[in-house]
Amino acid sequence: MSDGKRFLKQATQTDVAQAAGVSTATVSRVLNGSLLVRDEVRARVEAAISALGYIPHESARSLATRRSRALGAVIPTLNNAIFASGVNALEQAARERGYSLVISISNYDLDLEAVLVRQMIERGVDGLMLVGNDHTAAARALLATTRLRHICAWAWAEDAASPNIGFDNAAAMAEVVDHLVADGYRRIAMLAGPTAGNDRARDRVQGAVKRLAGHGLSLVNLIETPYSIREARAAAIPLLAARPDAVICGNDVIAFGVHFAAREAGLAIPDDIAITGFDDLTLTAELSPAITTVTVPAAEMGRLCAQHLIDAIETDTDPVSLRLDTRLVIRQTTRAASGAIGLP
Amino acid sequence: MSDGKRFLKQATQTDVAQAAGVSTATVSRVLNGSLLVRDEVRARVEAAISALGYIPHESARSLATRRSRALGAVIPTLNNAIFASGVNALEQAARERGYSLVISISNYDLDLEAVLVRQMIERGVDGLMLVGNDHTAAARALLATTRLRHICAWAWAEDAASPNIGFDNAAAMAEVVDHLVADGYRRIAMLAGPTAGNDRARDRVQGAVKRLAGHGLSLVNLIETPYSIREARAAAIPLLAARPDAVICGNDVIAFGVHFAAREAGLAIPDDIAITGFDDLTLTAELSPAITTVTVPAAEMGRLCAQHLIDAIETDTDPVSLRLDTRLVIRQTTRAASGAIGLP
DNA sequence: CAAAAGAATGTAAGCGCATACAATGTCTGA
DNA sequence: TCAGACATTGTATGCGCTTACATTCTTTTG
Structure with missing residues (x-):
């Protein structure tokens, strides 16, 4: 000016x-x-x-009160509807309580995440939402020494180092396996998300592998792919070479890719090939055939994180863990289970 | 503790x-x-x-320097991939320059938006991204008296009250109309987004209506629907009652709804009915038939907003407007144009 | 070699607000 | 009518940082 x-x-x-x-x-x-x-x-x-x-002047107020009335969120990306929805809910709930939200995007890079956590601390956020339980030692150290209240969402583990508000990814995937096996599928493959530095993706793989083992089975093929329709679609080609009769996908975006790849390959869904997703994005229900997937309480996680963080801040306590439920939604990309209920 | x-x-x-x-x-x-x-x-x-x-301690620094090194963004929702993508890019670009991002969600409510703008000012953000050119007098007054640097994205108007980094929604829709008319469609209907307090939605309707008039045509039906697949799908039923041979949709989400409704009604796309979307979400290209739509530079808008806001802040100048291009992407929900090019 | 110029560091005054504590004012009851 | 209790307001300090200005230390130059 x-x-x-x-x-x-x-x-x-x-x-x-x-x-x-x-x-x-x-x-x-x-x-x-x-x-x-x-x-x-x-x-x-x-x-x-x-x-x-x-x-x-909020900065002056923050300086005087040593409270910023702001929450932070460090997330992998907003380009996945499931995180966007979670952040959306987080913001709404925070605002209702008079808190602002500052967000940072890590692009699934844990080293970058640690830098972002540090910036959040500099900004003086009163509480922080992270995603998952995989974090660098640097990030953990920052959180520990500053005692910044935080919640790791999107995951839930008995022995988590930080409070979790999320769900058990392995258990959810095990349920998917049970459904497929009960349905008669035996040659099961998996197209997973990148597992490096991503406990959610890893847990989903582990959950599937272990439960399959419980059924005396193992994956006929396991490939990792980035979370993009296009790349998943490409990765599906080699995956299908193993002639699986079912493909477990790391999330819905990957499932979309497999869906389109299967259709292009002229495979009948779910008779030639079954497909399962994870997240229950809006479109999974609308696509034809509609995708069997796992409902994830994304908005609820966001809302609960805001509420519990703010409660903890205002009552001077530590946030607690919350285990949320997922739900298998059986649609048309898997055969209706004949005897799924009651199975081991 | x-x-x-x-x-x-x-x-x-x-x-x-x-x-x-x-x-x-x-x-x-x-x-x-x-x-x-x-x-x-x-x-x-x-x-x-x-x-x-x-x-x-960033608050102390802000107080002393009267700079927060933070940008703000007030957006309608994150539950639409197009905004999520824009915010994602905004954050990345801001961070590269050392700025944080605080976001607020207005839910398409302009009165709420004004409140959020005020909160952004209290937070002391150095620059602000808003969406569109429809804002309350209260919001405008706040922006004017505080002289907060801001850019209104997602829209571009010759006479905009604030700097715009966006595109001409009306012109983009006019291009869609030209394509449909060139293709031989004459009974054209439109399923628009809610136009109240939303200049983008309104411009898209106006752009279509005016260009149709230029062709001596008018909409055979015009209905508004919220931006949700489910609701658009429901709204498509009465819309189709007018027996249109083409439906212009306010955005891709609405187009998804119409797509599914048409399929359910047993209509052949694009022969019985053509469908056009707006935004070019990833899935429009993958669906079958793939949806003809308009590519919107969402990530680029986010990136440019960050860069221009920060440039303006650091050089003590005002941000300038930027008109970006959209592009009609002809896919399978409209017949390949026989003579689209060269038409008026 | 002394003085002037320049480089490096210190001193101290806020930035705008909240809040402990002090100082008033007001009301009560005897 | 007056002491005491209580309600209301003011005074003044400090939150952690930046920065204009003052000071000290080096270097350069005539």
Whole structure:
């Protein structure tokens, strides 16, 4: 701004105090809803506030109170609807309680995540949501020494180092396996997400592998692919070479890719090949055939993270873990189970 | 935290100064990369910093410098991949320049948006991204009196009140109309998004209506629906009652709904009915038949907003408008145009 | 070699707010 | 009517940092 007006001084609490003929302490009291201000004085202050267009300065307040009334979220990406939905809910719930949300995107890079955690601490967020239980030692150390309240969402583990609000990825995948096996599928393959530095993806693989073993089976093929329809579609080609009769996908995006690849290969779903997803994105239900998948409480995780973080902040306690449920939604990419219920 | 350790005092600049045997000014200089610090002293300070695990306090810095190094974004929702993608890119680009991002979600509610803008100002963001050109007088007044640098994205208008980084929604839709008309479609209907308080949705309708008029045509039916597959699918039923031979959809989500509704009604796409979307979400290309739609530079808008806001902040200038291009992507839900090119 | 110039560091004054504590004012009951 | 209790307001300090200005230490130059 070359007109010099950019730095036109915003009204400050002192200005309001002068205009209202009171001290700054009283203005502060009015602003913070203190009860011990006479109505007449309060009215005068409020009049001055709106006359001057006074807007409080949150940084100054944070400095004085050592509270920022802000939450942080470090997530892998927003380009997956499941995270977008979680962050959306997190923001809504935080705002309802008067908290802002600052977000950072790690691109599934744990070293970057550690840097972002540090920045969140610099910003002075009062609470932080992370995704999963895989974090670098650096990140853990930062969290530990600063004692920043945080919750790791999207996962749930008995022995998690941090409070978890999420679900058991392995257990959810085991349920998928049970369904497939009960349905008569035996040659099961898996197209997983990248497992390096991603406990959720790893747990899903492990959950499937172990439960298969329980049934005396093993994966006929296991490939990892990035979370993109296009790449999953390409990865499906070699995967299908093993002639599986069912493909377990690491998430719905991958399932979309396999779905399209199978259709292109002229395979009948679910008779030639069954497909299962994970997340229950809106489109899984609409596609034809509709995809059997696992419902994940994304929005609920976001909401609960906000609430529990803020509760912990305001009551000066530690956030606690919460194990949420997933639900297998059987649709048309797997045969209706004949005897799924009651199976081991 | 009942163990009282929650308030374990974080090391402060003063602590570092003492440990290094220098003044706080020197520590500050080291932190901010000032050149006039001897290497030997700098090393001592840096040693003290890491020994104490010192983490700078951004609020204090903001208070002293009157800069927050944070950008804000107020968006309608994250539950639409197009906004999620834009915010994702915004964050990445901001971070590359050392800026944080705080986001708020308005749910397409302009009054709420004004409140959120105010909160952004309180937070002291240095720049703000908004969506579209429809804003309340209250929001505009806040922006004007505080002179907060901001860019309205996702839209572009000659006479926009604020800098725009976006595209001409009406022109993009006009192109869709040209394509349909050139293709021989004449009974064209439109399933639009909610136009109240949404200039983008309104421009898309206007753009279609006006261009149709240019061809001597008018919409055989026009219905508005929320941006959800399910609701669009339901709204498609009455819309199809007008027996259109083509349906222009306000965005891809709506197009998905119409796509499924048409399939369910046993209509052949594109022969019985053509469908066009808007946004070019990943899935539009994968669905069968693949949806003809308009490519929108969502990630680019996010990236450009970050860059131009930060440039404006750091050079003390005003952000400028940028008109971006959209592109009609003809796929399988419309007949291949026989003579689209060269048409009026 | 002394003085002037320049480089490196320190001193101290806020930035805008909240809040402990002090100082008033008001009301109660005897 | 007055002491005491309580309600209301003001005073003044500090949150952790940056930065203009002052000071000290080096170097350069005549």
